[in-house]
Structure formats: C-alpha cells, structure tokens
Amino acid sequence: MRLPVFSLAVGAFGIGMTEFVAMGLLPDIATSLHVSITAAGLLISAYALGVVVGAPTLAALTRHLKPKPVLTLLMALFTLGNLLSAVAPSYPLLMLTRLLSGLPHGAFFGVGAVVAARLAPRGREAQTMALVFLGLSFANVVGVPFGTWLGQTFSWRVTFAVVALIGVLSALGVWRWIPDLDNNQAGGLRQQLRAFRNPQLWRIMAVTVIGFGSMFAAFSYVAPLMTEVAGFRAAAVTPILMVAGLGMMAGNLIGGRVADRAPRRATLALLAALAAILVVLSFAAHGPVTAVVTLFLFTTIAFSLASPLQLITLQSARGAETLAAATNQSAFNLANALGAFLGGLPIAAGYGYTASALVGAGLAVAGLLIALGLRDAPRPSLQPAEAPTAPAYARGGSGGA
Structure with missing residues (x-):
C-alpha cells in the first residue's frame, strides 16, 4: 500500500x-x-x-x-x-x-x-x-x-x-x-446536482439502502445469534466478531478485484450470493462450527459488495463524483438503520434470532431486483490532468506496503 x-x-x-x-x-x-x-x-x-x-x-x-x-x-x-x-x-x-x-x-x-x-x-x-x-x-x-x-x-x-x-x-x-491534485468537480453546486437527474444514481442509492441493508439486518443481531442459537458463551462473542472482521477485510480486497473487471455483473452476483448465504446462515447457526464458518463467508460476501457500488457511483456521476460518493455513504448508513430495524421485527414478534437472517435474504433479493435495472456505465478517466508528471507512487500502482 x-x-x-x-x-x-x-x-x-x-x-x-x-x-x-x-x-x-x-x-x-x-x-x-x-x-x-x-x-x-x-x-x-x-x-x-x-x-x-x-x-x-x-x-x-x-x-x-x-x-x-x-x-x-x-x-x-x-x-x-x-x-x-x-x-x-x-x-x-x-x-x-x-x-x-x-x-x-x-x-x-x-x-x-x-x-x-x-x-x-x-x-x-x-x-x-x-x-x-x-x-x-x-x-x-x-x-x-x-x-x-x-x-x-x-x-x-x-x-x-x-x-x-x-x-x-x-x-x-x-x-x-x-x-496536490486539482479539483476536477465540474462547475457550481447547481451544475453538480444535475448529475442526480441520472436515474442510475438513484437506482444505485436504492440498491445500497436495500441490498446492503440485508447485511445489517442479520449482523446487528449476531451476538444473540451466537449465544442463544449457536450455544457460545458470552465471552466468545469478541473473538467471533474478530472472525467476522477478517471476513470484512477479505471482502474489501475481493470486491475491489471483481469490481474493476465488471462492476455491474459483480453487483448482481454478490447480491445473489448474499441472499443465498443468509438463508444458509439461518440453518447453520444451530451448530457452533458451521455458525462461525458461515458468518465469515457472510461478512466476506457482504463487504465485497461495497466496491462495485462505489465504482458504479463514480462512473455514473461525471463532474460530481465527490458529491455522489459522499451521498452514497449516507445511503450506507441508512442501510444500517433500515436493516437493523427490519431485522429486529421478527425477533420482537417471537420468531427467534435466525429470522433476522431470512429478513436479510429478502432484502438482498429486493436489492438484486432493483440492480437488474442498472446499466454498464462508461468508464471515465478519473486520473488527474497532471498524471504524466505525477509522483511515482501515483503512477506505479497500489501494491502492498
């Protein structure tokens, strides 16, 4: 890096x-x-x-x-x-x-x-x-x-x-x-807001809120899922959450690679995989080993979804990339709130902690249906105008530290 x-x-x-x-x-x-x-x-x-x-x-x-x-x-x-x-x-x-x-x-x-x-x-x-x-x-x-x-x-x-x-x-x-990169955002605020006339941007925001909300529907209740369903003691929750965090790290790296190849297809495939793994989690949570393994796969797939969504956002908001990317971050936090709320409804109704995973699967399917309307955006050059004279690290890639 x-x-x-x-x-x-x-x-x-x-x-x-x-x-x-x-x-x-x-x-x-x-x-x-x-x-x-x-x-x-x-x-x-x-x-x-x-x-x-x-x-x-x-x-x-x-x-x-x-x-x-x-x-x-x-x-x-x-x-x-x-x-x-x-x-x-x-x-x-x-x-x-x-x-x-x-x-x-x-x-x-x-x-x-x-x-x-x-x-x-x-x-x-x-x-x-x-x-x-x-x-x-x-x-x-x-x-x-x-x-x-x-x-x-x-x-x-x-x-x-x-x-x-x-x-x-x-x-x-x-x-x-x-x-010291130049500001490549086009024109004033009114001109940048015109980028939001593009229906694709709003569709991406909807996919983020609903599709990524599936992750929070299940993950918000992972602690009681592991203790009440999988049978772990409370002291085991912290190391289990660390395993989930390792899955998030792996997902970030995997998502970056698949997004660079084909962000739209990656989004569709990952949403389908996310729905499937959440259904599996609702059954696998009854065994301690299968619960942890499936949790790792779940967080890996969920966090793989972030990079394709961000890249499609940038590709669909020419001249307003920063504003669009920041707005999509708001969408991620709305996904957190919506997912946690919807995931808690069946638990409050007495259906048990595995029901939140099934709610998440439903949200992933809903996000997939919305994402079917996405189109492949042209890949604009995001490189600074001074790229030929940029420092070596700006030209040489993003390899590990």
Missing part, C-alpha cells in the same frame, strides 16, 4: 473505530453519565445522523477546494469531535459531540474514494478504493476490541482520546503524502 492510500486508510481505521466502539462501551458511558442504557444507545443514533447529514452537506460546501485541504479539514473536524467527546461533562454535550464526530465521516470516504481512484492505475480504481476501506474493516478486527478493552479497563474517555490521536496522525499523513 502506497503512502497516500495508507494515510487515507488510517483515517478510515479511526472512523470505523469510533463508529462501532461505542456499542461495547454503552454500559460504561451510561454509568458514568448517570443515564440508562437505552439513552446511551441514542449516542449511536446521533453519530449515524451526523453521517447522513454531513456527507452530502460537507461535500457540497467544500466542492470548490482541492481534495488535499478538504481531507485535512475533515480529519481535523473528526479529531475535534472525538476530543470533545473525551472531555464532555454531560450526556447532552456528549450527544452533541457524537453528532459532530459523525459529520465528516461520509464526506471523508467520498473525497477519499475519488482521490484513491485518481491515484490508481487505469483499470485498478476499485482495488485502490478498497485499500482505503480496508482501514474500516481492520478497525473491526483490531480497533474496536482494543478500544472496548481500553474503555472498560481505564475509561471510555481514554478510548475517544485515542481515536482523536489517530485522527491527528491521519491528518498529518494526508497533508504530507497526498499530492
């Missing part, structure tokens, strides 16, 4: 850590701030709301700036939000700082995806974008368990302070290693 992409992956690691670590620290936060677990859980919703609102808003407000200062400013805002979370003296203020922390999330991934694609050799755009998102999945393997341990051993405030430090490191790396 080259240094510019590595600096973006570090930022993605910090974002993934702060997004998911709060789930494991809810009891500690609730006790510290004298609120209920339910109230503390709203902090997760506040972060998600920040992502949904901030992604298109910040992308639009910074559209006239070059990518390098935009990414640096977004990481600075992310750092500030987490630093303020670490010192927030009350629940209302922590709610506000979590909202602030979520604002730069989608815009960072939107701008970062475009930058990664512009630095990639032609034909390897999705693979390079996948390396950025690898930081997000790596956070689930290492960052979230470490942050949870840190918060439970010392204080949840220490965890947010560490995330802020990661934000500082990413901002410094972005400023040092990202080349």
Whole structure:
C-alpha cells in the first residue's frame, strides 16, 4: 500500500473505530453519565445522523477546494469531535459531540474514494478504493476490541482520546503524502446536482439502502445469534466478531478485484450470493462450527459488495463524483438503520434470532431486483490532468506496503 492510500486508510481505521466502539462501551458511558442504557444507545443514533447529514452537506460546501485541504479539514473536524467527546461533562454535550464526530465521516470516504481512484492505475480504481476501506474493516478486527478493552479497563474517555490521536496522525499523513491534485468537480453546486437527474444514481442509492441493508439486518443481531442459537458463551462473542472482521477485510480486497473487471455483473452476483448465504446462515447457526464458518463467508460476501457500488457511483456521476460518493455513504448508513430495524421485527414478534437472517435474504433479493435495472456505465478517466508528471507512487500502482 502506497503512502497516500495508507494515510487515507488510517483515517478510515479511526472512523470505523469510533463508529462501532461505542456499542461495547454503552454500559460504561451510561454509568458514568448517570443515564440508562437505552439513552446511551441514542449516542449511536446521533453519530449515524451526523453521517447522513454531513456527507452530502460537507461535500457540497467544500466542492470548490482541492481534495488535499478538504481531507485535512475533515480529519481535523473528526479529531475535534472525538476530543470533545473525551472531555464532555454531560450526556447532552456528549450527544452533541457524537453528532459532530459523525459529520465528516461520509464526506471523508467520498473525497477519499475519488482521490484513491485518481491515484490508481487505469483499470485498478476499485482495488485502490478498497485499500482505503480496508482501514474500516481492520478497525473491526483490531480497533474496536482494543478500544472496548481500553474503555472498560481505564475509561471510555481514554478510548475517544485515542481515536482523536489517530485522527491527528491521519491528518498529518494526508497533508504530507497526498499530492496536490486539482479539483476536477465540474462547475457550481447547481451544475453538480444535475448529475442526480441520472436515474442510475438513484437506482444505485436504492440498491445500497436495500441490498446492503440485508447485511445489517442479520449482523446487528449476531451476538444473540451466537449465544442463544449457536450455544457460545458470552465471552466468545469478541473473538467471533474478530472472525467476522477478517471476513470484512477479505471482502474489501475481493470486491475491489471483481469490481474493476465488471462492476455491474459483480453487483448482481454478490447480491445473489448474499441472499443465498443468509438463508444458509439461518440453518447453520444451530451448530457452533458451521455458525462461525458461515458468518465469515457472510461478512466476506457482504463487504465485497461495497466496491462495485462505489465504482458504479463514480462512473455514473461525471463532474460530481465527490458529491455522489459522499451521498452514497449516507445511503450506507441508512442501510444500517433500515436493516437493523427490519431485522429486529421478527425477533420482537417471537420468531427467534435466525429470522433476522431470512429478513436479510429478502432484502438482498429486493436489492438484486432493483440492480437488474442498472446499466454498464462508461468508464471515465478519473486520473488527474497532471498524471504524466505525477509522483511515482501515483503512477506505479497500489501494491502492498
């Protein structure tokens, strides 16, 4: 992995850590701030709301700036939000700082995806974008368990302070290693919004919300699925989640490769595979070994879907790639909310934890039906105009570090 992409992956690691670590620290936060677990859980919703609102808003407000200062400013805002979370003296203020922390999330991934694609050799755009998102999945393997341990051993405030430090490191790396690319976004905001007249973009957003929502319908309830159905003890949930995180990492890498070859066909095949593996999971969850193996395959397939969706988004939004990519990040978070809500309905109705996997399978099929209407978009050149004189790492590929 080259240094510019590595600096973006570090930022993605910090974002993934702060997004998911709060789930494991809810009891500690609730006790510290004298609120209920339910109230503390709203902090997760506040972060998600920040992502949904901030992604298109910040992308639009910074559209006239070059990518390098935009990414640096977004990481600075992310750092500030987490630093303020670490010192927030009350629940209302922590709610506000979590909202602030979520604002730069989608815009960072939107701008970062475009930058990664512009630095990639032609034909390897999705693979390079996948390396950025690898930081997000790596956070689930290492960052979230470490942050949870840190918060439970010392204080949840220490965890947010560490995330802020990661934000500082990413901002410094972005400023040092990202080349000074020109702003290739066409015209003003009104002109960029015209890209959203393309029905393909809205179809992609729908596939993201519904099709990727299938992942969250099942994964949101993976802990009780493993303990109540597969028969694991509660202490085994953390290593099981690490296995799921390894699947996410594998999926990122696989998705990048298949997307570069044929993003539309990859999307259709992965949605079909996702529906099938969720049906299998509903049966395999009754055995501990089969449950873990199927969980790994499930997260691998689910996260393979992200790169094709991102690449089709960029290909379908000429002149407004950053705004479209950031908006698609909002769609991913809507998928999180929708999937978790729908996946919980049959559980609340008494049908058991395996029912959420079947709901996920249904959402994957619905996403597949919508995706059948996608068309192969022309592959525009995302390379910077100064590519012939770009630094060696921008021309030489995105190989491993």
